Amino acid sequence: MKGRVFLLLLSMAVLIFAIDIKYYGGEKRTANRLTLRKGFFRIDGEKVPRGNVSEIVFPKVQEGASAEEVPGEQFDTDLLKAVAESLEAQYPDAAGLILFDHGEQILRSDGTRTYKYHFAGKILKSSRLNWGTRALYIDEGRRSAKVLFARTIQPDGTVIYADTSTATITPVSEDNVSFGHGSIYTLQIPGVQEGAIVEYVYQTDTYNPDDTARYTVSWYFQDEDPVYSSRVVVRLPKPKELYYILKNPPGALGSVLYLGTPELNELCFQDRRMPMEGFIPDQWIYADTSLGRWFKNSVESIKNAEPEVIDEDTSTAYIWHLMKLPPLVSEPKMPAYGDVVPHLEGSIFKNWDYLFDWLGNLQKARIKLTPEIRKKVDEITADAKSLEEKIGKIYLWVQRNIQYISIKGSISSGQTGHPADETFKNGYGDCTDKSILLCTMLKAIGVEAHPIIIMTNDRESVDRCIPSLDGNHAITRVFLPDGREIFLDATAYADKYPYFRSDDQGVSFVDAIGREIGTTSTNIPEENSVRIDVDMQIDENGDATAEFRSLPSGMREGDYRSWWEFQQPERFEQIFTNWMNGIFPQAFLDTFSLIGLGSLDSQLVEWAKVSVDSFPTVAGDMWILTVPGIARSMVGFGEVNLAERKFDIEYTAPYQEEYYAKIHFPKGAKIIALPGDVELKCEPYADFSLKFKKSGRSIIVSQRFRLKERIVPVSDFERYKNFIISAKQAVEKRAFVRKPR
Secondary structure, three states: OEEEOOHHHHEOOEEEEEEEEEEOOOOEEEEEEEEEEOOEEEEOOEEEEHHHEEEEEEEOOOOOOOOOOHHHHOOOHHHHHHHHHHHHHHOOOOOEEEEEEEEEEEEOOOOOEEEEEEEEEEEOOHHHHHHHEEEEEEEOOOEEEEEEEEEEEOOOOOEEEOOHHHOEEEEOOOOOOEEOOOEEEEEEOOOOOOOOEEEEEEEEEEOOOOOOOOOEEEEEOOOOOOEEEEEEEEEEEOOOOOEEEEEOOOOOOOOEEEEOOHHHHOOOOOOOEEEEEOOOOOEEEEEEOOOOOOOOOHHHHHHHOOOEEEEOOOEEEEEEEEEEEOOOOOOOOOOOHHHOOOEEEEEOOOOOHHHHHHHHHHHHHHOOOOHHHHHHHHHHOOOOOOHHHHHHHHHHHHHHHOEEOEEOOOHHHHHHOOOHHHHHHHOEEOHHHHHHHHHHHHHOOOOEEEEEEEOOOOOOOOOOOOOOOOOOEEEEEEEOOOOOEEEEOOOOOOOOOOOOOHHHOOOEEEEOOOOEEEEOOOOOHHHEEEEEEEEEEEOOOOOEEEEEEEEEEEHHHHHHHHHHHOOOHHHHHHHHHHHHHHHOOOEEEEEEEEEOOOOOOOOOEEEEEEEEOOOOEEEOOEEEEOOOOHHHHHOOOHHHOOOOOOOOEEOOOOEEEEEEEEEEOOOOOEEEEOOOOEEEEEOOOEEEEEEEEEEOOEEEEEEEEEEOOOEEOHHHHHHHHHHHHHHHHHOOOOEEEEOOO
16 A cells, blocks of 8 residues: 655655655656755655655555545546636635535445545635644444545645544543533644645544434535535435425525425425426425515526436435535625525435434433422422413523533433433533423423424524424423413523523424424514613703613513623623713713612613713703713614625514603703604514603603514615614704703
8 A cells, every 4th residue: 555645744854665756747756765855855866846746655554545545536636726726716815715515425225324525625815724624523333434535735736645644533522511422533634825725535434323214414505615516415225215405506595496295395484485396206496486586597597406316226316516606705694504505405204203203202201200300399389379470480490500511422312301300410401401301390380391402593494394303402392271382491591481582583393292393483572672761960061960770671681681690790880880981971880780680580670870071062052962872772783784685684583672761951951952753664674763852841752673573585675774774863863952041
């Protein structure tokens, strides 16, 4: 066997074996002695400029690429250079160029599987130097991983091959809340620098899968760097079939190509997508025709994204190959990566029965009510006056008494958590553990609840018409005796019943125990709100005192309470001082209080009193008054600062912000002019109101902004942008008051 040497490691070294040397121009020779000093090789005593040598191969037994294996793996060097040159001319400002992004996913009849990945990319900026590190996960006893070969092509054309035997294997890193298992295989590829082309092939083999019956595939075809060729092959043993969904084919953003079964089809997509006749039996196109993205060539674009299906002797291969993909340009508050790029998801299941059985049985086995848990529930709910009050007390107890720590030792603990009794006794657990325990404690008061799997709405959406357990979080679905169902998330810290985290809302879920697929609820703005009250007195000199109150409600109260509880109390005064100076310029903090912070049964109120010197702006005998803090209500909204958008605007949850101010003037002052009332609507997404009222020597100002929908589609961007700009302009308006003589 022959292996490749790192040219960078030859400096000042003398190598003595039979060495194969290749020059630019194609000439080859074999040498016995080689040194590298100051940019020159001495090859059997002959001095040769380093730039004249393209490859060096010397005998060495090593794991990974060998001289015989590498030619079958690597792309032609001249091809890589030509593709890179073409892409760089088209995208000169790119940080990197992805030349080839090829994967192969293989399932065998015994359930074992292999994944092989081949990458080639050119580094243009330092931010892509990380391409020189390849890290792979190893699960001892189940899955192996290794780099088969890797190399860099230097800017001067020199080729440097990695010695894969130098890869390191280290335990999975742990932080203060996550403790995993397995190891990380890491290879540092030599010669990585700006201007270099990096190429490698790695392979993972799952030789002992935790479940031989479950198999899913996933592939993303676009990146923030331009991609010349992205290709994935999925190979299944006969007679298995692949059911798939390909989102966002190039040229048809928002649409999908789908192959499923009539049973799965019922779980697909939102009503706004219009099914169209497909190209092969049981295949559907779901076209997003309502958002201004549908063009005459959209059907053809989707057709070009159809897989090539090859009937092989013992297997069926599905091949998707997309070419010349432009870089993904990010926009503020755009949907997640997987919702905007061409994205493949596939499964071998034609319905949900197997996954419901597998996951549901594991979950039910962990929801076991013990005497110790029942005793604790009785203690927690002893003074509760209603069933829902009992639920609320249990909900808060799990949030605040079970510390978030994730310890995973197997697929079952990863997907379904640990038994409820184990989490209860340990006093810690992750989202799955907390959901299992919450379900168990609710069982003690006769309330049915199921743990459910979701993908939070800050990540890509999951269409459950492809059976898989994709998700990054577990929460709890609660069934009330009156027929209502609610969702609770015990991984929060101070969410009162019935509120749950904003990033859990409006997403698909898998309820294996209930054998259902569904969508979590979305709050109304009033359930995620804050009201600011300001009462200000201005004296004849223009100095002022003010009382400030902030009253968060619903989800917002839980967020605010959690934030304050994790701050150091000695920092409270400085936090309030900075906050008040943002509302009342040059304010002096007289006193402050966090009312109800220590009691979850109380309303949290942030309260302060301040003094402000020379508050109004003086112009002759006039005071020009900016209402304190009102402009802060419309701070931000960078998502509307673009001239145009390609993608929807996506928020985590609807919310409401209210502002109410009373400003009192001294005797002798006269209110001359107030801004007119403003009422703005951008239905169905948001509305805004601002009202000024004169009451004796006082001004009363009320303002409200409501975001009513999580998502603003790109087709309505211009309308929404104009609405936000108008609201921002409204809060900048001023009142005019004649000073007292």
